Amino acid sequence: MRILIAPDKFAGTMTAAEAADAIADGWRRARPEDETDALPLADGGPGFIDVLEAAIPTAARRTVNACDPLGRPVEADYLRDGDTAYIESAATCGLHLLNPHERDPRRATTYGLGLVIAAAIENGARRIVVGLGGSATNDAGAGMLTALGYTCRDRAGDALPYGGAALASCDSIDGQPRTRGVEFIAATDVDSPLLGPHGATRMFGPQKGAEESDLPFLESALANFAEIAERDLGPGGAAAWPGAGAAGGLGMALFILGGKRASGAKLTCEAVGLDAAVAASDLVITGEGSFDAQSLRGKLAAEVATGAAAHGKPCLVLAGRSDVDSHPDLAGVHSVTALVGGVEAAMKAPVEGLRALAESVARTWNYTRE
Known part of the structure; x- marks a missing residue:
């Protein structure tokens, strides 16, 4: 599979580029045969x-x-x-x-x-x-x-x-x-x-x-x-x-x-050619530090999810923490806090936690099931 990894920053812990690298590293640990393309993004804030x-x-x-x-x-x-x-x-x-x-x-x-x-x-x-x-x-x-x-x-x-x-x-x-x-x-x-x-x-x-x-x-x-x-x-x-x-x-x-x-979000997505990158992928992964109700009011993750849905491609969110369990344009929402047992543990080693989350999701991801 070809995996497009297009996250926002994880505020206070990782830049978008660092988050993309962590997700790609974790995914390849579980599925080394997959091809990962990193496309760090921003929605107007830092980065x-x-x-x-x-x-x-x-x-x-x-x-x-x-x-x-x-x-x-x-x-x-x-x-x-x-x-x-x-x-x-x-x-x-x-x-x-x-x-x-x-x-x-x-x-x-x-x-x-x-x-x-x-x-x-x-x-x-x-x-x-x-x-x-x-x-x-x-x-x-x-x-x-x-x-x-x-x-x-x-x-x-x-x-x-x-x-x-x-x-x-x-x-x-x-x-x-x-x-x-x-x-x-x-x-x-x-x-x-x-x-x-x-x-x-x-x-x-x-x-x-x-x-x-x-x-x-x-x-x-x-x-x-x-x-x-x-x-x-x-x-x-x-x-x-x-x-x-x-x-x-x-x-x-x-x-x-x-x-x-x-x-x-739209401005930066257009500038980096997100639409073409989504079209060439089999699965899209986005993410941010906190995926919540604000994320659905014009932020980056929602824009990526909408773009993926327009091409009929499944989209996953990997977040530091999440208050949103599902969304019509998403195939799944996963958080580091749920994996490691809380915010304090997630903040101690954010890069390692995100890498471990990506690896865990990759091991269980099944295109036909989600």
């Missing part, structure tokens, strides 16, 4: 420009000075191909840039992302594709907008401090963005709106360090900022658009700049 760089031979990396979610200096890369710049928001806003005790969406800012965008524009980019995902922020892109020329003010007319908590005091937004009429694309890993049970705060705030008691305040702060932003900048209703809640509300900020949404 976004790595995948695109490998797929676009004419693209080149550029490095700029920026800052992390707490304002500390950091170097960030973006990818330039012709007049298009591909930027990974996680390079400056990523949760992986903070130690666990530093994670606090009340303080975290997207200002660094704005610095990278500004540098790309000044370097001649006319189209900016921003991969959204893996962020530590919940500031609705206010920091990014500030770096690009806007000023968010309180009732006294003073500029707001950075972070999601400060949005509660926002009373007006003024200024002229230094965007030179560029086209913005928000490449999102989710289709969440800004507010509500599936929005930026309620769905993603806890994983960014927000306490349960913080959520109502942060939600209210986002709602206030959205009202002011739509009043002073437009377009009206942007907070409810699919993808507005991506990366702590960065989606909405890009919509304010005139941006349009695109699926980060």
